[in-house]
Amino acid sequence: MDEDPSLLVVVFDASQGAWAAKDALAAQGSTVGTFQGTLEAMMVFLQSYLLMHRRNDIAVVACGEAGSRMVFPTPAIEKDNVSLATGGVSSKRVQSCIVDGLRELMSASACGTASVQPAVSSKAPIAKALSQALCFTHRKITENPSVQTRLLVVQAGPDAPESYNAVMNCIFSAQKAQIPVDCLCVGPDSVFMQQAADVTGGVYCHVQEPNVLQQLLTLILPSQACRKYLRTKGQETVDFRAACFCHRRLIEIAYVCSVCLSVFCEFSPICATCGTRAVPKLLTT
Numbered sequence: 001m002d003e004d005p006s007l008l009v010v011v012f013d014a015s016q017g018a019w020a021a022k023d024a025l026a027a028q029g030s031t032v033g034t035f036q037g038t039l040e041a042m043m044v045f046l047q048s049y050l051l052m053h054r055r056n057d058i059a060v061v062a063c064g065e066a067g068s069r070m071v072f073p074t075p076a077i078e079k080d081n082v083s084l085a086t087g088g089v090s091s092k093r094v095q096s097c098i099v100d101g102l103r104e105l106m107s108a109s110a111c112g113t114a115s116v117q118p119a120v121s122s123k124a125p126i127a128k129a130l131s132q133a134l135c136f137t138h139r140k141i142t143e144n145p146s147v148q149t150r151l152l153v154v155q156a157g158p159d160a161p162e163s164y165n166a167v168m169n170c171i172f173s174a175q176k177a178q179i180p181v182d183c184l185c186v187g188p189d190s191v192f193m194q195q196a197a198d199v200t201g202g203v204y205c206h207v208q209e210p211n212v213l214q215q216l217l218t219l220i221l222p223s224q225a226c227r228k229y230l231r232t233k234g235q236e237t238v239d240f241r242a243a244c245f246c247h248r249r250l251i252e253i254a255y256v257c258s259v260c261l262s263v264f265c266e267f268s269p270i271c272a273t274c275g276t277r278a279v280p281k282l283l284t285t
């Protein structure tokens with residue numbers, strides 16, 4: 001049905017703070033998804049995706065408190081110019097690359113948070129990882145314009161309202177490049193990811209173990225072409241709230257600058273973003 005090669009780029013949230021909180025809850029008998037369980041489900045899903053088509057390819061970008069990095073393909077694999085599509089990389093090497101990359105990133109986060117910040121921050125730079133993933137897909141599309149690309153974001157922690165602008169810019173870039181963004185939230189519901197899936201035509205799922213693998217295989221695995229023929233439970237509601245530019249709080253009613261469209265929760269006569277002076281409009285009855 002879908003004969004073009006396809007590239008799936010996974011953005012994996014490996015923030016220490018979010019996973020540590022979830023693992024602690026799981027130890028107390030809660031049914032929340034653990035890091036280990038989610039990673040195992042992810043590996044099975046990636047393997048299934050590669051088996052769907054012999055020319056399917058994957059890339060994984062991980063992000064945590066220490067930043068974001070490409071864990072697969074690694075620079076060594078890129079330099080050898082081998083790919084999964086040509087059978088140049090074994091599935092075992094893929095798994096070890098991903099696990100090693102995640103381990104390095106998480107240990108760097110642990111060292112960084114212990115020495116620099118006493119309190120563990122759960123604010124993963126999802127925006128940075130999204131940009132990296134989009135740059136990678138852009139490069140792949142330039143090399144081969146027939147490649148179908150898609151993104152999957154696996155988010156464990158809550159949204160970081162201070163990265164609202166950066167995340168929204170990534171979402172609109174994906175929309176312009178017609179790259180669907182699927183989102184799997186194993187932590188709290190994500191307003192940003194709901195909007196990302198809605199804007200780009202992707203799938204948003206909010207799940208907890210043991211349903212992670214099931215959701216990945218039934219909702220995320222089918223290609224865009226196949227999804228048209230499936231009767232899946234659509235996204236019921238989308239939270240369209242924006243974060244104000246002054247306090248980065250999610251708000252429902254706001255003042256909007258008529259020039260730069262910045263959103264503020266309190267009225268200010270001069271726009272803090274572009275400096276435009278607001279002219280109060282007097283309404284007469």
Ligand SMILES: [Zn+2]
Binds near residue numbers: 245246247249264265
């Ligand atoms: Zn505000």
Ligand SMILES: [Zn+2]
Binds near residue numbers: 258
């Ligand atoms: Zn403005």
